Amino acid sequence: MYAPVQSWDGDKNTWEQPSNALAVPDHYTRARRPITVIATIIWPRSGTGQVPGIAEAWTPRAVLVYIDDRRLRIRGVWLPAHNVRRA
16 A cells, blocks of 8 residues: 655665765855756766756855755765856
């Protein structure tokens, strides 16, 4: 009658930490409204790809991008600014 619910770590074999991910900066600017972007992600196993996302914060060198991708353990990843462009 009910579909089984997958556990929170059910995708752990597909998770990848992007090679170009950065540490969370000490100070950053939050977006007043979400900005649609295309991010270049370097996946350790899957290779480099262009992924749509939402920019929510930034510094001069880094952008926080929310990405809906099963390979990410969490939705947000800080990326170098040169790896993010407006969609």
